[in-house]
Structures are given as C-alpha cells and as structure tokens.
Amino acid sequence: MSVADTALNKTFVSLEDILAVYRKPLLELITDAANVHRKFQQTGEVQVSSLISIKTGGCSEDCGYCPQAARYNTNVNVHKLMQVDEVLEKASKAKAGGASRVCMGAAWREVRDNRDFDKVIEMVKGVSQLDMEVCCTMGMLTDSQAKKLKEAGLYAYNHNLDTSEDYYDEIISTRTYDDRLETIDNVRNAGISVCSGGIIGMGESDEDRIGMLFTLSNLPEHPESVPVNALVPVEGTPLSEQPRVSVWEMLRMIATARIIMPNAMIRLSAGRLQMPVSEQALCFMAGANSIFAGDKLLTTANPAFADDKAMFELLGLKPRAAYKEEKVALTTS
Ligand code: SAM
Ligand code: DTB
Ligand code: SF4
Numbered sequence: 001m002s003v004a005d006t007a008l009n010k011t012f013v014s015l016e017d018i019l020a021v022y023r024k025p026l027l028e029l030i031t032d033a034a035n036v037h038r039k040f041q042q043t044g045e046v047q048v049s050s051l052i053s054i055k056t057g058g059c060s061e062d063c064g065y066c067p068q069a070a071r072y073n074t075n076v077n078v079h080k081l082m083q084v085d086e087v088l089e090k091a092s093k094a095k096a097g098g099a100s101r102v103c104m105g106a107a108w109r110e111v112r113d114n115r116d117f118d119k120v121i122e123m124v125k126g127v128s129q130l131d132m133e134v135c136c137t138m139g140m141l142t143d144s145q146a147k148k149l150k151e152a153g154l155y156a157y158n159h160n161l162d163t164s165e166d167y168y169d170e171i172i173s174t175r176t177y178d179d180r181l182e183t184i185d186n187v188r189n190a191g192i193s194v195c196s197g198g199i200i201g202m203g204e205s206d207e208d209r210i211g212m213l214f215t216l217s218n219l220p221e222h223p224e225s226v227p228v229n230a231l232v233p234v235e236g237t238p239l240s241e242q243p244r245v246s247v248w249e250m251l252r253m254i255a256t257a258r259i260i261m262p263n264a265m266i267r268l269s270a271g272r273l274q275m276p277v278s279e280q281a282l283c284f285m286a287g288a289n290s291i292f293a294g295d296k297l298l299t300t301a302n303p304a305f306a307d308d309k310a311m312f313e314l315l316g317l318k319p320r321a322a323y324k325e326e327k328v329a330l331t332t333s
Contacts, residue, residue: 004036007217007260015214022210022256026248033255033287040262046312047265047290047320049101049135050094053298054123055081055116059107061139063162064171065199067234067299068107074236076299081106081116088126094294097305100322101133103158103195105298109175110140117145121152128153133322135195140175140183146190155323156193156225159183164211167204184219194223197267200253201231201245213257222261225290228253230271232300245271247279251286258287265290273301277311284315 003021007013021029037043057068057078067074091102104123111117120136127134136149137158149157162168165177187194196219198212216223230245250271257266267290268283275283295304303311312318 004040004259004262007222008040008262013214013217013260015210018210018214018217018256018260019207021259022206022213022252026251029255030251030282030286033258034285036259036262037287037289041287041289042320044317045289045320046284046317047101047267048099048293048308049103049133049267049290050091050097050099050294051103051105051292051297051302052082052087052090052094053079053107053296054087054104054120055079055106055108056299057107060109061174062172063174064238065162065202065231065234067237069237072236072238074234081119084119084122084126087123088130091127091130091132095130095132097294098309098319099132099293099305100320101135101156102127103135103137103156103292105158106136106138107298108139111138111142111145113145117148121148124149124152124154128155131322135193137195140179141186143186143189146186146192150190150192154192156195157187158195158225158227159187160196160198160227160229161212161215162198163202163204164208165215166211167202167208170204171202181215184223188219188221193225194219194221195225195227195267196223197225197227197229197257197269199229199231199270200249201233201242201271202239203242209253210256213253213260216257217260222264224263225265225267226257226261227267227269227290228257228288229269230274232270232297234300244274247275247282250275250279251282254283254288255286267291270297270300270302272303277314280311281315284317289320
C-alpha cells in the first residue's frame with residue numbers, strides 16, 4: 001500500500017515513513033505528490049482565503065517569529081479590536097477580489113469571555129451571511145467558546161503547531177505544545193473545521209519539520225487545512241536574521257504534506273511575496289491548493305488580488321468556491 005493510501009486509511013504513518021517520503025529525490029517526490037493530488041483533489045482549483053487582522057499587536061506571548069508580540073520592538077501599528085462594520089466591509093472587498101474564505105486574526109494569547117468575544121461572534125455571523133467560509137485565529141480556545149463560535153456560523157479555526165514538539169521550546173516559552181493540541185481538540189469536538197500547520201525557516205532541522213507533519217497526520221483526524229508558512233523575518237523579532245527559505249525546502253514540505261494528508265487543503269501561506277510565479281507554480285504542482293490572497297497577511301505584505309488573478313490566468317487555475325456555494329449547487333441540481 002502506498003503511503004498516501006496508508007495515510008487515508010488512517011493506518012499509522014510512522015516518523016520513518018514520513019522521513020523517507022521527505023528525503024526522496026526531489027523530482028520523484030514532486031511527481032508522487034502530483035499523482036496523489038490528482039487522485040484526491042480537484043486539480044486546477046485553488047482555495048483563496050483572505051486575512052483580516054481584527055486586533056493587531058500588543059500580544060503578551062513571546063513567539064520568536066511574531067511581529068505582534070508586545071515585547072519585541074517592531075514597527076507594527078497596534079490596534080484594538082476593529083468594529084464589526086469595518087470587518088464586514090473588508091470581507092466584502094475580499095469576496096469581490098475572489099476570496100471564498102475570510103480568516104480573522106487576533107493577536108491574543110487566548111480568547112476571553114468578554115465584550116470583545118461578543119463582537120467577534122457578531123463578525124462571524126456577519127461574514128457567514130456573505131456566503132463566505134469564516135475562519136478565525138485568535139489563540140487558545142476553550143470547549144465552550146468553540147461551541148459558541150460554531151453556533152454563530154464559524155466554519156474553520158486556525159491554530160498552528162508551528163514546529164515540532166522537540167523544537168517548540170526554542171521558539172515559544174509562554175504556552176506549551178499540549179496547550180496547542182488541546183485547543184485543536186476543542187475545535188474538532190465543536191464540529192469546526194481544523195486548520196493547523198506551521199512555519200519553516202526558524203532554524204529547525206529536517207527532523208523537526210517531519211516531526212510537525214507527524215503530529216499533524218497522527219491527530220485523531222487530519223486537519224482539513226494545513227498552512228505551510230515560510231518564515232517572514234521581521235526586524236525586531238528574535239528570528240529577524242534567519243536566511244530566507246528556498247523554494248526547494250517549501251516544495252519538500254508541501255509535497256510531503258500532500259502525500260501523507262491526501263484530503264487536506266495544503267496552503268502555500270506566508271512567504272509568497274518573495275516567490276516568483278515560477279516557484280509558486282512548482283508548489284501548486286507539488287500539491288499546494290490554497291493561498292492567502294490580498295495585499296496584506298496580518299501585518300506583512302502579500303501579493304495583491306490582481307497579481308494572483310494574473311497568476312491564475314497564466315497557470316490555468318481557478319478559485320475554489322466556498323463550501324456553502326458547493327452545498328447550494330448540490331441541492332439545486
Ligand atoms: N495569536 C494567535 C495565535 O498565535 O494562534 C493567532 C495569530 S498568529 C499571528 C497565527 C500564525 O501566524 C502563527 O501561529 C504563525 O504560524 C503565523 N506567523 C506569525 N508570524 C509569522 C511570520 N513572521 N512568518 C510566518 N508565519 C508567521
Ligand atoms: C497562517 O498559518 N499564516 C497566517 C494565518 N495562518 C493567520 C499568518 C501569517 C502571518 C505572517 C506575518 C504577519 O503578516 O504578521
Ligand atoms: Fe501573539 Fe499569536 Fe503572535 Fe504568538 S503568534 S505573539 S500568540 S499574535
């Protein structure tokens with residue numbers, strides 16, 4: 001049985017199996033991933049998700065990569081929670097730009113049961129009414145908060161593992177790997193789609209990259225989305241001097257994720273601005289089928305909608321419809 005079939009049958013995929021996939025000769029790895037992609041995914045379709053930073057900077061955590069941590073001296077414009085109307089306006093613009101999903105990010109350690117949470121619930125309801133998939137990424141979440149978000153119409157929640165369990169302490173000290181797994185568990189139990197991945201280029205080894213993929217692929221269920229971020233080194237953060245991740249490293253990571261989690265959306269996430277279209281095309285060949293679009297990620301720059309539209313035309317890609325639109329199409333046909 002191939003690793004992809006093993007993965008799909010939820011048979012245990014060992015660390016050694018994943019490492020063997022990751023270490024294949026590169027072109028063989030990309031070909032294998034492309035074959036898995038063709039078998040399990042709608043080829044030619046790429047999900048377009050747009051980020052809205054609803055609360056920016058001033059975060060109490062010490063994540064070594066993050067420009068939004070209050071303790072690092074970065075140039076981020078700190079902003080309290082946005083107004084609901086402003087968020088809905090940005091979401092509508094994202095929809096007009098071709099996005100089917102909106103991901104609202106808040107620079108919080110955790111969600112608190114206060115008036116800000118009530119406002120987030122209104123944002124979730126509002127974006128959901130735009131017939132877009134609504135995602136949030138707001139730090140740790142309790143069981144009951146996850147259920148409230150689900151009731152409001154939340155489709156997905158992003159909570160990254162970021163790196164392997166072994167390397168984690170080098171990057172973050174203010175919360176544990178187990179805290180992260182618990183939030184993912186709460187999201188899953190509330191019936192919300194799980195989005196979880198990580199970052200490469202933080203000084204981790206190949207084994208750490210594989211370790212993270214191992215943990216993701218051995219969750220009780222595979223995440224529905226797996227963002228693969230290349231570190232955006234930001235001045236003022238402890239990781240500001242890290243060298244840029246090469247496309248070859250991104251390709252290995254994306255292709256391996258595609259093979260071991262055949263049904264997941266693999267998102268080519270942070271780092272696209274520095275990648276020419278030719279490099280991004282290789283990533284789509286290797287199994288990436290989702291991007292963040294719009295000229296800003298959370299605080300750093302990203303290609304504009306118009307640039308991605310031109311890239312889609314050139315490569316013959318089309319944006320994937322929101323899940324809800326698919327459901328409507330199915331029920332009316
Ligand atoms: N505060 C929440 C949390 O930590 O879960 C949500 C926002 S946080 C910015 C979301 C994710 O963005 C992080 O887990 C990390 O994977 C990614 N991220 C943050 N800064 C980054 C950077 N400089 N380069 C690449 N990815 C980054
Ligand atoms: C994810 O995995 N990457 C996105 C989203 N989930 C929240 C964030 C990338 C942030 C890059 C740095 C910044 O713009 O602040
Ligand atoms: Fe805060 Fe999230 Fe940035 Fe960590 S990644 S410092 S929790 S905003």
